[in-house]
Amino acid sequence: MIDRIDCSILKLLARNARLSLKELAAGISLSAPSTTERLRRLEERGTIRAYTIDVEPKQLGYAIQALVRVRPLPGRVQIVQKLIESTPEIVECDKVTGDDCFVARLFVRSMEHLDEVLESLAAEAATSSSIVKRQVIARRQPPMAPI
Amino acid sequence: MIDRIDCSILKLLARNARLSLKELAAGISLSAPSTTERLRRLEERGTIRAYTIDVEPKQLGYAIQALVRVRPLPGRVQIVQKLIESTPEIVECDKVTGDDCFVARLFVRSMEHLDEVLESLAAEAATSSSIVKRQVIARRQPPMAPI
DNA sequence: GCGTTTGGCCTAAGATAATTAGGTTTCTTG
DNA sequence: CAAGAAACCTAATTATCTTAGGCCAAACGC
DSSP: OOOOOHHHHHHHHHTTTTHHHHHHHHTOOHHHHHHHHHHHHHHHHSSSEEEEEEEEEGTTTTEEEEEEEEEEEEHHHHHHHHHHHOOOOOEEEEESSSOOEEEEEEEEEHHHHHHHHHHHTTEEEEEEEEEEEEEEEOSSSOOOOOO | OOOHHHHHHHHHHHHHOOOOHHHHHHHHHHHHHHHHHHHHHHHHHHHHEEEEEEEEEGGGOOOOEEEEEEEEOOOOOHHHHHHHTTTTTEEEEEEEESSSOOOOOOOOEEEEHHHHHHHHTTEEEEEEEEEEEEEEEOOOOOOOOOO
């Protein structure tokens, strides 16, 4: 499904998604039109879901990052999910196996702000929060190999 | 530190980091050269940490995504951190407050593969794994407002 | 086994976009 | 209030991207 060349494209774009077509083409030793066509197919097949940026949260005023495990009260799963979705401070949330139904990552300006967000969930769910002390591994790509 | 225009730039690029300079300039109603200069400063100040892509893990052969809480055995924190860093299946890891010293996200091809990765940690740490059943919120940006 | 089709690549030209240079306006500051 | 700096602009040059058309090799049908 994904050959060696597609793999190189993904690696190059993961490192810098704003690479010009020319640079990208040079990186994979193909012509510009062929590279365009490869890119188009990667997008079409959904391999590349999005081109995006990684923003420094502190520069946006978010001093604190936390991981929160959320256990909805019986019968409140749907409500809690809606609540989570509509909480803009939550930047990522997974529904997982186990007692902790949801695991969310959130960005807040202060401890007070964290408390505020958690309070908004308190009526519908039990939460356990962990403050991020350090990012040991910033979001990276898993090993990419031709399939 | 970040004005209304920078904010718009960040929002536009978060949605599509490959927007051409011309499109970006049109989006914020500035000329192309001014837009270039704004971008340059956002990069220089570290507000934009990286331009990257969001890849569909399934298309790379990763059928399963898991969140793992890792509690190193006494005195083994450093060793475990090294181990985590050198595990390519781990795509993200945070050092957090609380008993669970690390929280990692990993991509694996199968349950056997998951077991394999966890086994490699077993000698140095206790782990609790949760399989991701559904991404309720895919990585998004927190609210952006001028600061 | 051979002609045909398809997929993927190429080059080259025309169209589009990015950069550079130089000037204008506006805000800040001595 | 004048000087300087910061941020913007336009226009011309330079570079890049897209389009069109053709080549080649592997897969396919007869």
